[in-house]
Amino acid sequence: MTDTLTIRPAARGAQRDGSVKRRHRSITLTVITALALIYSLLPVVWLLISSTKTQEGLFSSFGLWFSGDFALFGNIADTFAYQDGIFARWLLNTFLYVVVGAGGATLLNALAGYGLAKFNFRGRAAVFAVVLGGVAVPPTALAVPTFLMFAKMGLTDTPWAIIIPALVCPFGLYLMWTYATDAVPDEILESARVDGAGEFKIFFSLATPLLAPGLVTVLLFNTVVTWNNFFLPLIMLKDPDLYPLTLGLYSWAEQASTVGGDVVYNLVITGSLLTIVPLIAAFLLLQRYWQSGLAAGSVKQ
Amino acid sequence: MMITRRRALLGAALSITLLAAGCGGSDDSDSGGAAAETTVSEADVQAALDAGGAIKVWAWEPTLKQVVADFQKKYPKVKVELVNSGTGNDAYTALQNAITAGTGVPDVAQIEYYALPQYALAKNLTDLNTFGASGLDGTFTPGTWNSVHAGEAVYGLPMDSGPMALFYNKEVFDKHGIAVPATWQEYAAAAEKLHAADPKAYITSDSGDAGFTTSMIWQAGGKPYTVDGTNVGVNFSDPGTQKFTGLWQPLIDKKLLNPVPGWSDGWYQGLADGTIASLVIGAWMPANLESGVKAGNGKWRVAPMPQWEAGGKATSENGGSSIAIPEKAANKTLAYAFLKYATVDEGAATRAANGAFPATTKELGSTEFLGKEFPYFGGQKVNEVLAASAGQVVPGWSYLPFQVYANSIYGDTVGKAYLGQGTLQDGLKSWQDASVKYGQEQGFTVK
Numbered sequence A: 001m002t003d004t005l006t007i008r009p010a011a012r013g014a015q016r017d018g019s020v021k022r023r024h025r026s027i028t029l030t031v032i033t034a035l036a037l038i039y040s041l042l043p044v045v046w047l048l049i050s051s052t053k054t055q056e057g058l059f060s061s062f063g064l065w066f067s068g069d070f071a072l073f074g075n076i077a078d079t080f081a082y083q084d085g086i087f088a089r090w091l092l093n094t095f096l097y098v099v100v101g102a103g104g105a106t107l108l109n110a111l112a113g114y115g116l117a118k119f120n121f122r123g124r125a126a127v128f129a130v131v132l133g134g135v136a137v138p139p140t141a142l143a144v145p146t147f148l149m150f151a152k153m154g155l156t157d158t159p160w161a162i163i164i165p166a167l168v169c170p171f172g173l174y175l176m177w178t179y180a181t182d183a184v185p186d187e188i189l190e191s192a193r194v195d196g197a198g199e200f201k202i203f204f205s206l207a208t209p210l211l212a213p214g215l216v217t218v219l220l221f222n223t224v225v226t227w228n229n230f231f232l233p234l235i236m237l238k239d240p241d242l243y244p245l246t247l248g249l250y251s252w253a254e255q256a257s258t259v260g261g262d263v264v265y266n267l268v269i270t271g272s273l274l275t276i277v278p279l280i281a282a283f284l285l286l287q288r289y290w291q292s293g294l295a296a297g298s299v300k301q
Numbered sequence B: 001m002m003i004t005r006r007r008a009l010l011g012a013a014l015s016i017t018l019l020a021a022g023c024g025g026s027d028d029s030d031s032g033g034a035a036a037e038t039t040v041s042e043a044d045v046q047a048a049l050d051a052g053g054a055i056k057v058w059a060w061e062p063t064l065k066q067v068v069a070d071f072q073k074k075y076p077k078v079k080v081e082l083v084n085s086g087t088g089n090d091a092y093t094a095l096q097n098a099i100t101a102g103t104g105v106p107d108v109a110q111i112e113y114y115a116l117p118q119y120a121l122a123k124n125l126t127d128l129n130t131f132g133a134s135g136l137d138g139t140f141t142p143g144t145w146n147s148v149h150a151g152e153a154v155y156g157l158p159m160d161s162g163p164m165a166l167f168y169n170k171e172v173f174d175k176h177g178i179a180v181p182a183t184w185q186e187y188a189a190a191a192e193k194l195h196a197a198d199p200k201a202y203i204t205s206d207s208g209d210a211g212f213t214t215s216m217i218w219q220a221g222g223k224p225y226t227v228d229g230t231n232v233g234v235n236f237s238d239p240g241t242q243k244f245t246g247l248w249q250p251l252i253d254k255k256l257l258n259p260v261p262g263w264s265d266g267w268y269q270g271l272a273d274g275t276i277a278s279l280v281i282g283a284w285m286p287a288n289l290e291s292g293v294k295a296g297n298g299k300w301r302v303a304p305m306p307q308w309e310a311g312g313k314a315t316s317e318n319g320g321s322s323i324a325i326p327e328k329a330a331n332k333t334l335a336y337a338f339l340k341y342a343t344v345d346e347g348a349a350t351r352a353a354n355g356a357f358p359a360t361t362k363e364l365g366s367t368e369f370l371g372k373e374f375p376y377f378g379g380q381k382v383n384e385v386l387a388a389s390a391g392q393v394v395p396g397w398s399y400l401p402f403q404v405y406a407n408s409i410y411g412d413t414v415g416k417a418y419l420g421q422g423t424l425q426d427g428l429k430s431w432q433d434a435s436v437k438y439g440q441e442q443g444f445t446v447k
Helices: A002-012 A019-023 A027-050 A055-060 A072-118 A124-136 A139-153 A160-167 A170-183 A186-194 A199-227 A231-236 A245-257 A265-300 B002-024 B042-051 B064-074 B089-101 B116-121 B142-147 B170-175 B184-197 B210-219 B239-253 B265-273 B285-292 B332-343 B346-353 B361-365 B382-390 B403-408 B424-441
Strands: B053-058 B078-083 B108-112 B164-169 B225-228 B231-234 B278-282 B300-304 B321-324
Touching: A027 A265, A055 A265, A055 B265, A072 A124, A072 A160, A072 A170, A072 A199, A072 A245, A072 A265, A124 A170, A139 A160, A139 A231, A139 B089, A160 A199, A160 A231, A170 A199, A186 A199, A199 A265, A231 A245, A231 B089, A245 A265, B042 B332, B053 B089, B053 B332, B064 B078, B064 B332, B064 B346, B078 B332, B089 B108, B089 B403, B108 B116, B108 B332, B116 B321, B116 B403, B164 B170, B164 B382, B184 B239, B210 B239, B210 B278, B210 B403, B231 B424, B239 B424, B265 B285, B278 B285, B300 B382, B321 B332, B332 B346, B346 B361, B361 B382, B403 B424
Parallel strands: B053 B078, B053 B108
Antiparallel strands: B108 B321, B164 B278, B164 B300, B225 B231
């Protein structure tokens, strides 16, 4: 975030030969940023290095350096082949949960956030209070009651048990609400109404492009939450064919503490690496929209 | 990270267990008493197999996969869905959830011996006397057969067993000139000698494990738990318990135990690189060593569990599971057919052949089983040692009817002693107090 905030002033002062930029440099800040960078990258580095090791190599070599044999490709092949290739199934499941769950949540967040921001109606303050309250309740605390409710409805051990809770995201709604308040000027909406456009047309053709940066932020947020969701699937799902990656990898890791279980730490590690690759890709692809969104908001005020 | 996540899960598992136990604890006054009448005959079971149907089995035991395949081949009209609902606590959470919700309850569930009384007393399981299970007396080892009983009622069939033995890394022992300890005194001396010779090496690892502690007390002749229906006693000041703490406390004080938590990646690493030189553990361990500690191939051996008195022959059980039929199961007759196939008939042999340690006297006595040479253990006939241990289990042990909960708070009470906060005996006292308090809250008469 700090990166994005410096982009604009720097761009504005570009013709002044970057002198502005230099003045902003501080050794303390650079050191702190470097530490933060190491802190966040070290686990990824460990994961990358460890995924090149065999099960035996993991135990016989230093964690942050390579062991003799380079087994990354063998590990990847084994990960996809282990237990009749169930890893690919988990990957597809996760995609399904993310596309339907996180995608649906983002759509609902946008519709509701826009509606709450741009329409005045009785009880709006009450809705605001409920949404804020919803942000405060951790999803983990709701998992068990949700399970009991879903069990009564016969929804446990089905994909709906993951998708329906994923559709509800009070934080995304709150974010879209505040974003829509600033990003969509009332004047545009009024002129569109005067021109005779319907409310849905206004939302999809006028508001949505203005909301795009906020949408990307919420979409990324929902994607990460759904992609990493662990506790809810753990409670809801029994059938390994429905597992998302998180739960699948956990079940592989748990084999190590099972009597007679097959110990496959190397596949758990390689699987974890494969699991974070799509998330990293999503961030790299979408960060452009994201940054411009944050910056646009800051300049507007 | 691993630990915190486990803890979080445990917390959640507990909250559900509490909830469910609260529902079940009130209505039973005569639990664990008389046997149910036999209402389903063997012919009825056979007829159900011929008619066919579908059952759902929740189990994490890997060898059941082959058993299910064989069973379906033998009875083509029966469809068995084998679901791994998690290991241990995860599985109990899932089972308790399903029972509480009243839907999605499996027809067959794997339940460890220590957890069985909890489900039995809450009337969550079917008394197998309905199917004439008492006729199986003598089929299983006395220890495991006793573990599935509550009074006359039979709440599960023993699937495997874990009589304890000493697994040790011969290479490490030889390197430092350590003789295989036959008594606990020799064991303590070996622990000191090994750690002095190589400060990185430890005789074993223990960061506080409820199952290990209770098994050790069991072997020492302690009976801290007494259960008679809903009258329960917890007492960790008996001589057996004091024998164990008298041995283990000095090992903790002198820092002779590797503090790495069992079953973690660090534990496997220690077993592989020789810094954990031995384990006193259940007879199911060979399969885990072979798959998880490949670097130890050829180096490990098995010896009888160290004794309290020279020349003694006393062992105890560590772990092991039964398979049971939940009270709310939809197809109990087929479920029982599967239970019997998997634990008594062909399934028992199949599982023993695939590396599980059997609970049936027939498999334990078979020459093929006893004569099997394990390359991992340098060609040693490991099963001879383990089967001998199975016959020496000290009788009369019982677990609490809320042992799953009790074990889950072990770390918060006795676990502190491993960190140097108080002694084991202090920790056991607070474990006892917490267990008594919980039992009373659940409606038990606890002394």
